[in-house]
Structure formats: C-alpha cells, structure tokens
Amino acid sequence: MSILLSTSLLVTACNNEAAENDWQHAHISGPTDSGWYPLSTLFSDIWMDELEEVDVTVVEGGAIGNIREVNTGVDVQTGFAFASDFVDGIEGEGAFEGEPQENVKAIGAFYPTLWNIAVLEDSPYDSLEDVVEYGADVIPGNPGDASEAAFRRIFEAMGYGEEELEEAGVSVDYGGYGDAANQMRDGIIDVTVQGGGPDVPGLTEIDATQSVELLSIPDDLLETLSDEGYGYTTDMTVPGDSYSGQTEDTPTIASWAIMVVNEDMDDDVVYELTKTIWENSDRVEEEQPTRGMWFDPEDGYGEIENPDENIHPGALKYYEEVGATD
Template sequence: MRKKRMTKLLSVASVIGMMIVLAGCGGSEGTGGQGPINHAHISGPTGSGWYPMSVLFADIWMDEMENFNVTVVEGGAIGNIREVNRGEDAQSGFAFASDFADAVQGTGVFEGEVQENVQAIGALYPAWWNFVVMDDSPIQSLEDFIQQGGHTIPGNPGDASELTTRRVFEAMGYTYEDLEKLGVRISYGSYSDAATQLRDGIIDMVVQGGAPEVVGLSEIDASRPVRPLPIPDDVLQALDEAGYGYTVDMVIPAGTYRNQTEDIPTVVTMSILIVHKDMDEEIVYQMTKALWENLERIRDEQPGRGQWMDAERGYTEIVNPEENIHPGALRYYKEIGVAE
C-alpha cells in the first residue's frame, strides 16, 4: 500500500518556517532509519506542464524513499533557479536548460550573478514555446499581432516565457518600448490567468511552454479551438546565432491542437531538474534512481512528456555535465553506463 500522499501546492512564502530539515543538506547517509525529511520541490505556475510532472515526481520519491516527504510549491523557471540556489525554501525544482546554462556561467538574465549553489539531476524533455491565439482570431502571424496592436500575457516578469517572448520580439527587431509605441500591450500573470483571459477575449495571445501542448490551452481547445503562431525562419536563425541555448529545428507537430493541420516552427528548450549542490549525495542518488527506474510509470501517467525522457539524454543535454550534474546523480549515470 502506498504511503499517505503529502504533496501540496503552496506559495514559496508559505513554506518558510515549515521545513524541518533542509532536505538532506549536509552529512546524512540517506533516508532509511531517520526521522522524516521534509523536502520542498519548486514547480511551475498552476496550469503549466511542470505542475503535474512535479506532483508525479513527488509521488514517486515518496513511494521509493523511506521517510522522504515532498511538498510541491508554485514557482517560475528563472525564479526557481534562484530559489534552489538559496536552498532555504526549495531544495529541488524545474528549470530550463538555457536558463541553467546562463545561471552557472553568469550570462544572460544572470549576468554578473553566477548561481554557484545549483546543480542538475538531469534533462527531462523538450519544452516547446507556444505563441497561441484563439483559432477565430484575425491574427495569423507575430507580425500581424504587432501591426494590429495586440495584447499578450507572456507570464510574469523574469519568467522563462517572458524572457523568450522578449528575445523573439527583439530578434524581429522590436524592443518592448518599440512595441508599446505601436500600440502593443504586454501584461503579466500566471499561465492559468492568461489562458482564461485568452478564452474570454480580454487578451489576444499567450506565450507558454508545453511538451508540446500546454495543459491549460488544451483544456480551452477542447471546447473552443486555439491556434499556435509560427516563428519565422529568419527569427529562429537570429535566436540560434545569439547563443541563448534554444533548439530551433523542432516544430509543434500537426494535431497538437484540435484544428492545427500543419507543423508550426517555434523555439524549444529542455526542461531539466535541478537541486541545491549541498544536498546529500545519497539522497540525490536515490532521487535520480527513483525517477529513471520509474520511467514506465512516468510515460504511462504523463505520456506527452514522458515519451521524450531518456536517461542518456538526461546526462548529455546538461551543459558541461561532468561539472554541473550533482555528484549523487552523476554516480547513478556512471552506474548505468551513460557517463564515464
């Protein structure tokens, strides 16, 4: 019989003072034989694909690891890296490979702010950036969106979705200031709020990460079709040349959304799992092992994301993996032969 589930969704602030142990940071020898270890895992916004994946991972860890209690907290990609780097309110979390590369090198949004305390467990699956309008919208392209003075919610300031939106528009030759002068409105909010406002006609476009579909948008699509906008080839080339760490040769496959009959080119980045570097090596080893040895369960419960997961790619898709993967996870990759 499985343990009683302890997975919850809380704001990061509400976790302060709740954590009894810093999720195994320091010198513990694993979870067996100890009192409970309370671990905070920081996910994505409600309505994002990271949340159900985080709940599933938490369930797997609690099933496989004795006395390991996991609380899932809401977060956002770039903020997640900073939270895990601090290690106070979250000890593991989701991030994007491109943001992680910036974080450990002190580049991009982390310019001059190297995140020295964050390491990776591994890469998980691609996240496709969905620039989505309602299917009955007159907007047929990103240039249409600009010229028609569209209104978008690309997430919250500093989110990976917001940063990607900014970079795509800049690759098209427009800063946010340029867009504002042209009548474009950029507001901020969670994935779920943005999806609701898109459905209700309050905004014209959302930008959200999916694998490849976005959960909240698929729910809308079931009753009112939505439509992803393509990113032009020259914009994709400019993004690639800028060295942001995006993948630019993948598409949102035809049929991802109800009325989508063609593949849609877009930018892609890998979703990855990160931990605080001071987490106990044995605990991180157990976390890594539990995930990869429950791959069949992940693929069964989350097929859209789980189908892309592979332990070898989990190692190789991390920038400088021998340096940036936590020793506990690295131990597992060496054990199964994907790392030397």
C-alpha cells in the same frame, strides 16, 4: 596520533550527518494545479518506495523562485525548473541579472515544454511579423516567467526590443495562463504565449468553441535563438491538429523541465536519487504518460547546457555509468 584519530572521526561523523540530512529534505515544485506538482509527488513516492533512508516533503513554488531557493539550500535542496531559466541563473542573466546562482547544479532534464504562441484563427495574425505590423495586444505571462522570457527573446532576435514594440503599437500586459486565455477568448487580447506538452489545457478549452491557431518561428530565427545560448531546444514542433486551427506541425522553441539540486548535497545521495528515477521511468510513463514518454537518460544528460560542468557530480556519475555521456 589520538588527536589525528579524533579529528578523522569528527570529520567522518560530520559527513555522515550531512548525508543523513540530505536523504531527508524538501523538494520545491510548482503550484498544486501545475504539471510539475503531480510529477514531484510521484518522484517523492518513487524515492521513498525504493530508498529506505529517504523522506522527501514536496512544497509549492515557481520556476524562477525554485532556482533561488535551491541555490540557498536553506529550506529546500531539490526542485523543478526550466532549462532556460537554469542557464540564466548560473550566468546571472534574465530574471537573475547581476545575481548569478553559484550553488545550484542539475540532476537532469526530463521532458520538453513547447512554447505555444497562440492566436484565434479568425484574427489577422498569421506570422510573428503580423504581431508587430498590426500592433497586437499580448499577454506573454507574468514578468520573469519562462513564457515572458521566451516572448521577449523571440522578438529581440527579430530586432524588436521593448521600445520598438511599444513604438509599433504592440501592447504587452501581464498575467497568468488562465487570465490570458480568458482574455483572448473574450477578444480583449490577441496573442498569448504559454507552455504546453505539447498543447495547453486552457487553450484547448478555447479551441472547443473558437479555433486556436499557432504562430510558427521561422528557421533563421530559430538558428539565432540557438546561437544565443539561452538553453532552448530549437528543433521541435507542436504537432499538427493540436488545435483545430492548426493543421500542420508548428516550429517553436522548447524549454526542458529539469531538476536542480544544491551543489553541496552529498554525492552519494544525489547518485541514488538520480539512479532511482531513471530506473523507474516505466512507472513515470504509466502514471504520467505525456511526460514519461520523453524520459531518456541521454536527454537527461544532453539537454543540460554544458552538462559536464553544470550537472551535479553525483548525477554525472550515473550518466557515465549508463553511457549517456558518450
């Protein structure tokens, strides 16, 4: 009996220690000049203001790397990612080809990033097919970026893989948003793909002197992308007049910004972290209005691919309590 009691006490002590360590953890975000970083610091402030046990440190990261880091759970336990990258991670596809991330779960989805396929209004490009027909010079982001994956998958769905694009004279180079925007402004490239909410600050700066236009994704192509199960939302538009050369709503795909967590994090800790964010969504909307306006627990649950399987049990408990799973 004493041996059983000692074993029970030891297990309880270990579980309590694990939970205590989970309350005090590192959260991985984007670069300090990204949209994710101020949201991460706001989340950490909310957690530490509302939950006495919590001590969260925000560190810089990036979309793909965040999933890898949270999956290992060594240095960070929570972080931001794109829903489409999360799907790739758990299925071992895209940037995670052959390397499924088996230890990462979602806490929830928070707001959409709409992919802006941008050109200058005075360019000859009025459609995605024109990009191929006229052999455009494109910077879709850096290799493995969510924007680069969106570009690649859009054109693959049209029947143009890397080889077909090259044969058509399409030149694909790589770089960050700022570099791509500068090169488009200077006439070095024709097309860039960038994520906005809904517009992109760098493209808005160009639009002040040279009208920016967006290329729309046709309905049949949106349906194909939806059927592929990439984790994109395919029923959204960039509102008209987001840029001076874009007078009508422009259909596109979107990747929701989500929070991921190591699956071994204590269920009670994840439950409290999840609950505290959603119960303070008014503060998020006040301090981060363009993102906070989207906050809704039903989307938090519903915009995760296979939510009952891919959301952490602690977070799932909260969504069930508030009826978001109905």
